[in-house]
Amino acid sequence: MKPKNQRLVLVASAIVALFAAVLLAMWGLRAQASYFYTPADIAAGKAHDGEGMRLGGMVERGSIKHLPDGVTIRFIVTDGHAQTPVVFRGIPPDLFREGSGAVAEGRLQNGTFVADTILAKHDERYMPPELGNLSAEHKAGKTLEK
Amino acid sequence: MIAETGLAALWLAAGLALLQFVLMIVALRSGADVRRAMRSIAVVQGVLTLVAFGMLLIVFARSDMSVALVFENSNSAKPFIYKVAGAWGNHEGSMLMWVTILAAAGAFVALLAHRTSERTTVAALGAQAVLALGFYAFLLIASNPFARLWPAPMDGQGLNPLLQDPGLAFHPPTLYLGYVGLSVAFSFAVGALLTGEVDSRLARAMRPWVLGAWVLLTLGITAGSYWAYYELGWGGYWFWDPVENASLMPWLAATALLHSINVLAARGALKAWTMMLAVIAFSMSMVGTFLVRSGILTSVHAFAIDPQRGTFLLALLAIYVGAAFTLFAVRAPGLKEGARFELVSRESGLVVNNLILSVVLGVVFVGTLYPLFVEAVSGEKLSVGAPYFDAVAGPLALLLAVLVGIGPLIAWRRERRPVFKPLAIPALLGVTALAITIILAPGMRILPRLGFTVGTYLAAASILPLVKRNPLRAPLATWGMVVAHFGIAVALVGMAANAAFSSERLAIAKPGDILTVGPWAVQLADVTPTAGKNWTAIEAELRASRSSGVITLAPESRFYSDPPTETSESAIRTFWNGQLYTVIGKQDVSGAWQLRLWWKPFVTLIWAGGALIAIGGALALLGRLWRLVWRPRRERDWRRERYA
Numbered sequence: 001m002k003p004k005n006q007r008l009v010l011v012a013s014a015i016v017a018l019f020a021a022v023l024l025a026m027w028g029l030r031a032q033a034s035y036f037y038t039p040a041d042i043a044a045g046k047a048h049d050g051e052g053m054r055l056g057g058m059v060e061r062g063s064i065k066h067l068p069d070g071v072t073i074r075f076i077v078t079d080g081h082a083q084t085p086v087v088f089r090g091i092p093p094d095l096f097r098e099g100s101g102a103v104a105e106g107r108l109q110n111g112t113f114v115a116d117t118i119l120a121k122h123d124e125r126y127m128p129p130e131l132g133n134l135s136a137e138h139k140a141g142k143t144l145e146k
Numbered sequence: 147m148i149a150e151t152g153l154a155a156l157w158l159a160a161g162l163a164l165l166q167f168v169l170m171i172v173a174l175r176s177g178a179d180v181r182r183a184m185r186s187i188a189v190v191q192g193v194l195t196l197v198a199f200g201m202l203l204i205v206f207a208r209s210d211m212s213v214a215l216v217f218e219n220s221n222s223a224k225p226f227i228y229k230v231a232g233a234w235g236n237h238e239g240s241m242l243m244w245v246t247i248l249a250a251a252g253a254f255v256a257l258l259a260h261r262t263s264e265r266t267t268v269a270a271l272g273a274q275a276v277l278a279l280g281f282y283a284f285l286l287i288a289s290n291p292f293a294r295l296w297p298a299p300m301d302g303q304g305l306n307p308l309l310q311d312p313g314l315a316f317h318p319p320t321l322y323l324g325y326v327g328l329s330v331a332f333s334f335a336v337g338a339l340l341t342g343e344v345d346s347r348l349a350r351a352m353r354p355w356v357l358g359a360w361v362l363l364t365l366g367i368t369a370g371s372y373w374a375y376y377e378l379g380w381g382g383y384w385f386w387d388p389v390e391n392a393s394l395m396p397w398l399a400a401t402a403l404l405h406s407i408n409v410l411a412a413r414g415a416l417k418a419w420t421m422m423l424a425v426i427a428f429s430m431s432m433v434g435t436f437l438v439r440s441g442i443l444t445s446v447h448a449f450a451i452d453p454q455r456g457t458f459l460l461a462l463l464a465i466y467v468g469a470a471f472t473l474f475a476v477r478a479p480g481l482k483e484g485a486r487f488e489l490v491s492r493e494s495g496l497v498v499n500n501l502i503l504s505v506v507l508g509v510v511f512v513g514t515l516y517p518l519f520v521e522a523v524s525g526e527k528l529s530v531g532a533p534y535f536d537a538v539a540g541p542l543a544l545l546l547a548v549l550v551g552i553g554p555l556i557a558w559r560r561e562r563r564p565v566f567k568p569l570a571i572p573a574l575l576g577v578t579a580l581a582i583t584i585i586l587a588p589g590m591r592i593l594p595r596l597g598f599t600v601g602t603y604l605a606a607a608s609i610l611p612l613v614k615r616n617p618l619r620a621p622l623a624t625w626g627m628v629v630a631h632f633g634i635a636v637a638l639v640g641m642a643a644n645a646a647f648s649s650e651r652l653a654i655a656k657p658g659d660i661l662t663v664g665p666w667a668v669q670l671a672d673v674t675p676t677a678g679k680n681w682t683a684i685e686a687e688l689r690a691s692r693s694s695g696v697i698t699l700a701p702e703s704r705f706y707s708d709p710p711t712e713t714s715e716s717a718i719r720t721f722w723n724g725q726l727y728t729v730i731g732k733q734d735v736s737g738a739w740q741l742r743l744w745w746k747p748f749v750t751l752i753w754a755g756g757a758l759i760a761i762g763g764a765l766a767l768l769g770r771l772w773r774l775v776w777r778p779r780r781e782r783d784w785r786r787e788r789y790a
Contacts, residue, residue: 010416024538025516029516031534032538033529036527036528071654091652
């Protein structure tokens with residue numbers, strides 16, 4: 001191969017690789033990205049049954065119930081506007097408690113959110129970025145109610 | 147006084163970095179000989195940052211609560227080792243560690259670089275000084291680690307208990323050394339682009355740094371993966387979490403760079419491409435630091451972080467990466483064309499390796515940053531998790547693993563012999579493995595099945611470069627390559643075994659109850675309270691038995707007082723054929739305890755593979771350094787004798 005052609009082939013293959021990466025990523029993202037919803041979004045019908053998603057909100061006080069098998073819990077996630085019931089089988093993270101923020105991963109089934117994982121927080125000061133605005137809104141909602 | 151000394155050392159180092167940068171500009175414009183001055187400045191700058199970092203270690207070791215950082219992140223009741231390691235278990239301390247390593251690396255470049263021309267060395271040292279300067283500014287303006295509190299509080303708030311672990315002493319420093327080692331490759335590339343001297347001499351000077359950085363990144367990622375595996379108590383070794391991807395992306399770029407730099411060193415080809423990769427590799431390190439330290443993406447490893455600092459880091463990132471790419475765009479077309487090679491040749495093989503690694507890097511990058519992009523554009527919030535990365539990166543990684551078996555068999559420049567002949571046996575072994583999985587486990591998912599197939603094939607194919615020659619006479623670098631490639635096969639088999647054969651049991655048990663998981667029958671014998679230096683805990687006594695005998699495990703659920711936190715400490719027992727992993731949860735109203743048990747066959751192969759990959763890199767590095775140190779000396783002696 002002539003040096004000039006060699007360079008052309010290299011540049012061309014790099015560009016093809018770049019396009020391949022972008023196309024592959026776009027295809028994967030369309031099929032696999034999971035959206036973040038709040039209970040208000042779910043009440044408004046934005047989420048579909050069976051679609052992988054994340055649900056974020058505050059764990060409503062007094063809502064955590066233990067089922068008889070000992071390892072399944074039910075609780076309610078709220079954003080001050082709407083509520084979504086959640087069922088989770090497993091050991092919830094250490095900082096999961098009533099009245100604090102939580103993000104759950106899973107899917108909707110007949111209006112109930114079946115969580116595969118509840119995202120752990122390493123740190124009691126940590127707030128998931130998605131929940132940053134939410135808790136402010138939530139607090140604002142509370143003051144209005146008063 | 148100690149904290150003030152540290153701060154003063156930091157300011158002085160920043161001043162020297164500025165001077166170093168100015169000297170570079172003067173030298174490149176006027177051609178003045180500043181090499182010796184530059185070298186001394188770089189060395190003193192490195193020493194000053196080491197002094198500053200040493201001072202930080204001292205205030206942490208002495209629990210000097212008048213220093214704000216110590217108050218916020220330490221506590222006098224902590225074990226000594228975690229007091230010291232706590233110095234980098236927080237934002238300011240870890241950034242100081244970063245800049246210390248950066249400046250120390252600059253000092254070593256100044257001491258050791260004698261392979262590149264004087265102009266290129268000066269330009270590279272200047273580039274390294276600019277990098278350091280940005281981070282000095284960041285530390286001194288936005289995150290001073292030595293700020294004082296007045297009056298001094300009685301005791302500190304304590305370190306996050308999840309960080310109170312030997313992993314903290316090891317994982318962040320190794321990763322940072324790896325990240326920053328890539329900064330040297332970056333500086334060399336920028337220096338060479340400035341002077342236009344992109345050649346095999348440059349590649350040989352860069353190569354040990356790239357190899358070293360890559361070895362440390364590999365070790366850091368492997369160690370971090372194992373740490374998360376046992377500490378988070380989820381039984382997973384990789385979550386495709388943004389913080390994990392932040393360390394994977396520089397590794398992918400460094401892996402590509404490591405291979406292309408061999409082409410540049412051996413054959414003088416792929417000049418622009420290698421320079422591009424050197425720039426990208428360090429850019430990815432900076433992106434990684436930005437993602438981790440700004441906390442902009444939701445992560446299971448994230449901590450409370452000040453978003454203002456993220457903006458500062460983003461600005462630094464934009465300036466450095468933007469400037470480097472601009473320089474590349476201006477200079478790359480003017481580079482001399484590289485040496486030629488045929489379509490079927492080692493060079494082409496390495497180009498294919500680089501292209502696949504780049505595509506993997508691209509899809510990981512897009513997947514990691516996509517949520518930020520979507521939120522900025524449409525305001526919608528979404529997350530990209532394991533399903534995406536498995537589906538997109540998994541097949542590419544398997545394809546690459548197949549090619550890893552072929553590449554080293556191809557000759558440089560042109561290959562005339564049939565390449566596939568020696569691969570018959572490995573291919574046969576791979577097909578056999580596939581047949582066995584189909585017969586024994588017909589329900590296995592496709593990725594683990596292919597993992598077994600490709601892993602078995604690659605384990606055999608990777609040692610072919612040592613067959614048909616005397617293995618003892620093969621260069622260390624060849625040994626390193628074989629060990630690293632074999633490590634990939636080992637890790638692949640471990641991942642496949644973990645995905646295909648793990649069994650999990652989640653249930654409640656009262657003392658005396660027996661649960662089964664895999665081949666094990668696990669009895670909850672007792673639950674007792676216990677205590678450590680700064681925690682109390684409940685500890686379960688588990689008696690696990692299978693045909694070969696009975697063992698005891700003691701998982702704990704701990705309560706730390708400063709800051710008040712609960713953590714679960716898993717108990718893991720390793721056997722040659724797998725790990726038994728146990729976690730104790732909460733007590734329910736009836737008095738029974740939640741237990742989570744896993745039997746994970748051959749899961750340890752994942753980290754053993756990672757360690758082998760790192761060992762392979764270390765062997766290659768040793769081989770290169772050996773030649774770097776001994777060969778020039780022998781040549782010098784020979785010349786001296788000849789001309790004496």
